Amino acid sequence: MNNNTTIYRKYRPSNFNSVAGHKNVVEILKKQLQTNKIAQSFLFAGQRGTGKTSIARILAKSVNCENLIEGLSCETCKNCVSSNEQKNPDIIEMDAASNNGVDEIRDIKNNVSTLPLIGKYKVYIIDEVHMLTKAAFNALLKTLEEPPKHAIFILATTEYSRIPATIISRCQIFNFKKIDKSAIKARVKFIIDNEGFKVEEEVLTEIAILCDGSLRDASNIIEQLINISSIQISMNDLKSIFYVAPKQEKIELILNIIQNNPQNIIKYFEDADNQGMDFDVLTLSLIEILKEIIEFKFLKLESYLSVLDQEDLNNFNEVEIKELFKIADNLSEVYAKTKGTNINFNYLLISILKLLDKSIGFTIKDEIVNKNIANHKINSLVFKPSEAEETIQTTKPLTYAASKDFMSEFNEKAKEEIKQEEIKNVEHNLFSNQNQTNKTLEFTFNKSEEIMETNKQEKISQEIIVDQKQVLFETVDSIIFDVKQKIFENENKKSFLVSIIEVINLLLKANKDTREENQIILGNIFNVDHEGKFVNKELANELSPLIGFKIIASSENQILLRHDNFKNVKYLCYSLLEESFLEKIKTIFKGRIIIPISETLWNDIKIEYKQLKENNTLPEYIPRSFNEYYEEKRKSLLSSSVDEKTLKAASELFNIEDMEVE
Known part of the structure; x- marks a missing residue:
């Protein structure tokens, strides 16, 4: 390795094919080069060491390449050669961190009108452009807005938020995200192999974590490792410099x-x-x-x-x-x-x-419990009401207080086998797996003298079977998790849908006062105390399908609720067909109809409503009653359902192999 050249500079990419990561950015720029539709102002934004300046130089070289091949520079023409040697007079680089005044920008304005010397374009690369003064930005505005046909500006910044909106609006913006770990690992391995060293796979993984998406930082790490290593770069070498844990x-x-x-x-x-x-x-x-x-x-x-x-x-x-x-x-x-x-x-x-x-105590799976207590037959546990209430933790599996004087045995739990082909995604697996994890029993050994003394005096007299359905969740997180599980369990059940015209009908009579009134009612349902527990946990549990919804409009007899997730909307619609839930809703919200919609549908509705209003074609308001509305929803759901047995019998009767209902 040449001692005068750092690893980062030595292996800096010279064409688009050698760029690590940023596939989308590279493809767009290559496409522009192929079609000769090149923007004249670019803004490259992203964290340090992600390739902004490198790609700016590659782009500057490529636009002037005389033998461009599918968006890639030829590397042999005079423009490419002079660019690689950093001697191309048509590529002007400026570091705005040290040249941030209005005078430097005026120099660019004065020179930009002159034609390029050897290429087709004059390319100005302004690095760390966010460091320019306000006056300098103002001086740059007109040039960016109407640059000469032979001029291209490439601005690079690590602080996008500091760029004035007037500059941003005049540029084509490319966001340089952190380089993904696989791309960094591949590039690091290429560099190390090229330098004649070997490296352990674990070292590559740790370097990818250490550099945090910056290939420049990864190159600096490699350089330090090469200086202290022999032929093989090991975890011990990495640990001696950065002290990372194996x-x-x-x-x-x-x-x-x-x-x-x-x-x-x-x-x-x-x-x-x-x-x-x-x-x-x-x-x-x-x-x-x-x-x-x-x-x-x-x-x-x-x-x-x-x-x-x-x-x-x-x-x-x-x-x-x-x-x-x-x-x-x-x-x-x-x-x-x-x-x-x-x-x-x-x-x-x-x-x-x-x-x-x-989580003081220890968690034991069912089979281990059964193995350890096979010879101890204890039929029941007796709790005082206050103790039972304190013992059931709503965000954990059921917990039983016990002393050194007795042990507990619980009935074996049926374990569901999750078939791999049924796994749709990680979220579904979470719920499916929860059906098993909920059966895990956690024994907590409480050394409180008072409870030990109480347990000594109590006789084990009856068996208590705890039905998890009766557990009241006390926190927002536990309610959300329970709702997600129920969504998964009921995902195949049918529920009614809300149409755009229903929502527009509500919006015709919407007013701010009723919305604020209903928002207070909804907020009170899930109100929590200073410990983060529900003030009225019975009500919060009964109306848990409403968790996460926001009231976006309300009229005298209707409420429009919105949720980001369509699955939550579907689950609430399904719950509104249940008598007990519907009666509770009717009481709490004073007989107002609940209309749940998703974020996507709300966006469509806003566009539709605006168009109808502009065209003066809004429909007439149609009043609806609570009972009438949900009765219609039930009927529409029933009419769309066909009994599978009836369908099968009909297909056999008419000798039709595949019979569908449209």
């Missing part, structure tokens, strides 16, 4: 969290902090591992594994998926709050210990 350490940390082992967790974090670990990188790595474990538990496919292997996954065979979700949520929250700060070590450790505190 995969096995991260797996052990997750297992310690699951097993509620605070001693090992605290020791690991203190040792890691003393050695200078980057806890942002650690957090991201742990989330990546958890993601792969969860994906594998759902799909049982190794094709999605990039960090773990089957041997690693075996450590989590007995771990319930809900535990993995809790840990992942906790880590994601920590990362969002502490990224780039100097408190991430303390906050991460405290958050993990807090997670342990929420």
Whole structure:
């Protein structure tokens, strides 16, 4: 390697084919070159090290290439050669960070009218354009709006929000996202192989995490590793520079969290902090591992594994998926709050210990419970009412208080086998898997002297069978999760649909006062106290299908509700056909008709309503009564249903193999 050339500069892409990631950006620019329909003002926006300047230079070279081949520069003509040597007089680069004044922009304005010397276009690349002063931006406006035919401007920025709207509106914008990990790993391996070194697969994965989507940062990491490594670049080499945790350490940390082992967790974090670990990188790595474990538990496919292997996954065979979700949520929250700060070590450790505190005790799967207590036949548990209420935690599986003096045995639970071909997507698997995880029993050993004494005095006299349907959920998150599960369970059931004309009819009589009144009623249903628990949990549970809906319009006898997810809309429509739910709605909302719609339908309705109003063709308002409206919905649903047995009998009678109802 030439000591005067850094890895990043040596392997900087020179044509579109060697660009890592950004396939959409590359394809659009190549298409413009092929059709000779090239914009004259570009704005490249994105984080550092993602290739904005590199692609700007490639584009500047390509527009002047004399032998362009399918949007790719030939690399042999005089324009390409001079561009590669950075001696092309028609490509002018300016760093706005150090040349940010109005005088520099005036120089560009004065020179832009002169014709290019050797190529077809003069290309101006202004890097870090957000650093220009307000006066400089104003001076640039007219030039961007009406540039000479031979001039192209390419602006690059890492802070898109600081670019004036007047500049943005005059440019074709390309967003440079973080380069995906697979592209970074492939490019890093190419560079290392080209330099004559070998590298472990785990090192590639860790570099992809460390660089956080920046190929420039990845190149800098490679350069440091090459300087201290022999032929093989190992995890020890990477750890000696950046102190990243090896995969096995991260797996052990997750297992310690699951097993509620605070001693090992605290020791690991203190040792890691003393050695200078980057806890942002650690957090991201742990989330990546958890993601792969969860994906594998759902799909049982190794094709999605990039960090773990089957041997690693075996450590989590007995771990319930809900535990993995809790840990992942906790880590994601920590990362969002502490990224780039100097408190991430303390906050991460405290958050993990807090997670342990929420689940003191240990979770045992049914088969292990049965094995351990096969010889202990205890028929029942007796709770005082207050104890039972405190014991049932709505966001966890059912929990039983017990003392050292007795053990518990529960009936075996039927386990559903999830067929792989029935797995539609991760969300469906979550609900399907929940049917199994809800059967997991969690024993919590409470060392409170008062409960121990109470349990000694009580005699086990009757069997209590807890029906989960009677459990009242106390928090918003638990209600949302329960609704999602019910949506999955009832997804094949029919429900009525709402038409655009129904909503327009409501909008004709909509008024602000009734909307605000109904919004207060809806808010009170799911009102929570200072602990985040529902003030009226019975009401919140009874009307749970309304969770997540927003009132967007209301008239004297109708309410329009909107939800981002169509599945929630369908589930509410289905619930409105149930007598008990409908009666509750009628009472709470004073006999007003509930009309639920999705975000997509609402967008269509707004367009339709606007057109009707502009054309003065809005229909006449049709009053509707509560009972009449839902009775019509029931009838329309029944009339659209055909009994399968009747259909089969008819097909046999008329000797028709495939009989369909239209």
